[in-house]
Amino acid sequence: MTSLLPRLLPALDRFNAAHPWDHNAHFHPWILRQLPRRFGSALDVGSGSGDLVRLxxxxxxxxxxxxxxxxxxxxxxxxxPAANTTGVTFTVADAPSGIPGGSYDVITCVAVLHHLPLADALAAFRDHLAPGGTLVVVGLARQQTPVDHLLAAVSAPLNAATGWLKNRGRTSPAPRPLAMTAVTRPADTGFPTLVREARRILPGARLRRRLFWRYTLVWRQRPHGDGDVRM
Known part of the structure; x- marks a missing residue:
């Protein structure tokens, strides 16, 4: 069995490359389910090509x-398109220092937090979140614990199956390079450290490991400034 792994893993990589799919966009419907039906203002940190912004x-x-x-x-x-998305703006800025001033009812951050100074970024999200506002993060963590490795092992065949289904069994060209610039560096912080730091800065934050090498964080700012969870 062990001798098969050196041949199996490259074959799996080739299969995934031929049947690509967007792991981050996979979580967009889940993100919307954490949010109110209507709200005033939103900020997407690390907005990439703008898919989540448009949603x-x-x-x-x-x-x-x-x-x-x-x-x-x-x-x-x-x-x-300007005609269908009035009120949408995009800015070139480094986070967290370049986050535009003011407060937001919703802040989202997908597959970007591991590129930022963790404590500074979480504190900036907290400080820019309006009373009653919701922060939703989908992130990447370093695999360290047995649970991490188990979820990664389960994700590998599911990833291939999902790519096959999303591409309807056909091979597909890889996404354009610009759409992939957000994923340039593996995460170096483990999930237990993320949980400790997040709960220190965002009391009551809920974090969960997810399939497909992701975790989620949800936190709601109470009107008096304390944190609470909205799931």
Missing amino acids: LATRAVTVHGVDADPAIVALARELT
């Missing part, structure tokens, strides 16, 4: 996307 715009009055990559911000603007 948030179906519920929000204004949505602001920030990303450090000028090329992908330009792509997001190109892909966002």
Whole structure:
């Protein structure tokens, strides 16, 4: 069995490359389920090509996307029709220091937090979240514990099966390079550390390991400033 692994893993990589799918977009419907039906303002940190921003715009009055990559911000603007998405803006900025001032009813951050200084980013999200607002993070953590490795082992065949189904069994070209710029570095912080730091800065935050090498964090700012959970 062990001797099969060196041949099996490259074959699985080739299969996944031929049947690609967007792991982050997979969580977009789940993100929307954590949010109110309507809200005033939203901020998406690390907005990439703007897919989540455009979804948030179906519920929000204004949505602001920030990303450090000028090329992908330009792509997001190109892909966002002004006639159908009034109130949507994109800005080139480094997070957390470059987060636009003011407060937001919703803040989202997908597959970006592991690129940022963890404590500073979480504190900035907290400080920019309006009373009663909701923070939703989908992130990547370093595999350290037996549970991490078990979920990764389960995710591997499910990833291949999902790619096969989403592509209807056909091979598909890989996503354009610009859409992949957000995933440039593996996570170096383990999930237990993430939980401790998040709950220190965001009391009451709920974090869960997920399939497909992701975790989720949900936190709601109470009107008096304390944290509570909205699931």
